[in-house]
Every structure is written in structure tokens, then in C-alpha cells.
Amino acid sequence: MISLSESSEKRPQLAVKVDDLSITYRTTFERKPTLKQALVRFGRGQRAVKEVEALKHISFEVKTGTAMGIIGHNGAGKSTLMRAMAGILPPTEGKIEVWGRASTLLALGVGFNNNLSGRENVILGGLAAGLSRREVEARAEEIAEWTELGDFMDLPMRTYSSGMFSRVAFSVAVHMEPDILMIDEALSTGDAHFREKANAKMEELRNSARAMFLVSHGLGSIKEMCNEVIWLDHGTLMMRGEPKEVVDAYMKFLKVKKSAATMEDI
Numbered sequence: 001m002i003s004l005s006e007s008s009e010k011r012p013q014l015a016v017k018v019d020d021l022s023i024t025y026r027t028t029f030e031r032k033p034t035l036k037q038a039l040v041r042f043g044r045g046q047r048a049v050k051e052v053e054a055l056k057h058i059s060f061e062v063k064t065g066t067a068m069g070i071i072g073h074n075g076a077g078k079s080t081l082m083r084a085m086a087g088i089l090p091p092t093e094g095k096i097e098v099w100g101r102a103s104t105l106l107a108l109g110v111g112f113n114n115n116l117s118g119r120e121n122v123i124l125g126g127l128a129a130g131l132s133r134r135e136v137e138a139r140a141e142e143i144a145e146w147t148e149l150g151d152f153m154d155l156p157m158r159t160y161s162s163g164m165f166s167r168v169a170f171s172v173a174v175h176m177e178p179d180i181l182m183i184d185e186a187l188s189t190g191d192a193h194f195r196e197k198a199n200a201k202m203e204e205l206r207n208s209a210r211a212m213f214l215v216s217h218g219l220g221s222i223k224e225m226c227n228e229v230i231w232l233d234h235g236t237l238m239m240r241g242e243p244k245e246v247v248d249a250y251m252k253f254l255k256v257k258k259s260a261a262t263m264e265d266i
């Protein structure tokens with residue numbers, strides 16, 4: 001279960017508590033059948049079920065003021081963990097407690113409508129993030145300005161490059177003033193100018209938000225932005241600690257060297 005608690009009396013020093021969390025996806029699919037199997041299944045209306053254990057018995061606590069990086073290979077469970085903490089995905093087992101409001105624009109721009117303009121999507125994104133109409137109207141202009149996309153903000157988002165799309169999504173996410181800020185791979189998408197601006201904004205938010213989570217394959221950004229790191233491997237928590245210590249252990253495990261590509265210090 002997920003409980004959102006506004007009260008800071010019980011555990012004022014905590015922002016998030018994850019207790020023995022497991023998440024299993026169940027997906028139905030048609031296995032390549034033999035003719036006989038196909039006929040049998042057709043008759044009974046059966047489909048094969050595949051279960052993916054995306055997270056296995058994860059527990060950790062995050063103190064107020066933490067900027068937590070989450071690293072791990074493709075499919076390790078990073079986005080699943082973020083979605084669970086944001087309340088989008090219910091735990092299969094275990095419990096998550098979040099003190100405050102989490103920003104839910106995780107996979108940046110999910111929920112945007114490509115046929116609407118950037119400006120219209122800012123309003124849509126704001127409402128989806130739980131702001132009132134009045135709050136959205138008050139902030140829409142500032143959010144649009146922050147993207148520095150000029151007249152493009154009035155064109156449908158299907159005409160945007162992926163970097164332009166991320167600018168709008170990132171701008172909406174960081175202007176929601178969440179207690180818990182969650183950012184998934186945001187930094188790798190923008191150009192150098194936008195990355196610098198995004199870094200400065202995140203630094204500002206880190207000071208005002210209760211906690212921040214950053215999922216990234218850019219290990220340089222993780223070291224730069226975070227003061228703690230969690231490393232996931234096949235849904236298991238491998239290590240948690242100081243950014244340098246965890247990133248180094250992860251790189252040693254993967255047997256990769258420090259290069260511009262792994263550290264993303266371009």
C-alpha cells in the first residue's frame with residue numbers, strides 16, 4: 001500500500017520510506033504456438049502469462065534534504081521504483097510512505113498530447129500534476145518562458161525535436177514546486193545550454209524540496225547532482241551510499257572505464 005502523509009510530526013526527518021517493496025508485472029501474450037496448442041488455446045480462450053519481478057524486497061529510508069541518484073543497467077527496475085514512489089504503480093508486496101507531494105511527471109512528458117501546442121500542454125501538464133486551474137493560469141506564462149522556445153510554443157508538439165519536447169516537460173515538472181522531485185533521465189536530453197540551466201534549477205529545487213530523486217545513465221551527472229546513490233541490479237538493491245563509492249563499485253562491476261561516454265562529462 002502507499003500512504004501519503006502530510007503530517008511531519010511522526011517522522012519529520014524522513015521524506016520517503018520504502019519497506020520490503022516488491023513489484024511484479026503480469027503480462028499476457030501469445031506464445032508462438034504449435035497448431036495443436038493454438039487450437040486447444042483457441043477453444044479455451046487461453047493466453048500465456050509472463051511475470052517479470054521488476055523489484056524484489058527493496059527497503060530504504062530517505063532523509064529530508066537528500067538528492068538520491070538511482071543507477072543500474074537497462075531493465076534494472078529504476079523507473080519502476082520511481083513510478084511506485086510517485087504512487088502511479090501499486091506495490092505487489094510491501095509498503096511505501098511518502099511525506100508530501102511527489103511530482104508525477106516522471107517519464108518526462110507522459111500525458112502530453114502531441115496534437116496540442118506546447119503552451120496548451122503546459123496547462124494540461126499542470127492540471128495533471130494536481131494544480132488548480134487558477135494556479136496553472138498563474139504559472140503558465142512563466143513555464144512557457146522558461147523553455148526559451150519562443151514561437152514554437154504555439155505549434156503542435158508533434159513538430160518538436162526530442163530535445164524541445166524535453167524542455168517543455170522539464171519546465172512543467174520543475175515549476176510544480178513538489179515536496180519530492182523525481183526526474184528520470186532529464187539531463188541527457190537537452191543541449192549544453194539547457195543542461196546548465198536545468199542543473200541550476202535542480203540545485204535550487206534541491207534546497208526547497210524535501211527530497212529529489214534522479215534516474216540517469218550519466219554517471220557524471222549523478223555524482224555532480226546527488227549526495228546519495230542507490231544501485232539496482234535485476235530488481236535487487238545492490239548498494240547504497242556516497243555517490244563516488246557506489247558509482248565506482250558499479251563501474252567496476254560492469255568492467256567499464258571512466259570515459260566521456262560513461263561519465264557523460266561532455
Ligand SMILES: Nc1ncnc2c1ncn2[C@@H]1O[C@H](COP(=O)(O)OP(=O)(O)OP(=O)(O)O)[C@@H](O)[C@H]1O
Binds near residue numbers: 026027072075078
Ligand atoms: N509495463 C510493463 N509490463 C511488463 N514488464 C515491464 C513493464 N515495465 C517494465 N517492465 C519490466 O520490468 C523490468 C524493470 O523495468 P524498468 O523500466 O523499471 O527498468 P529501468 O531500470 O528503468 O531500465 P532503463 O534503464 O532501460 O530505463 C524490466 O525487465 C522490464 O522489462
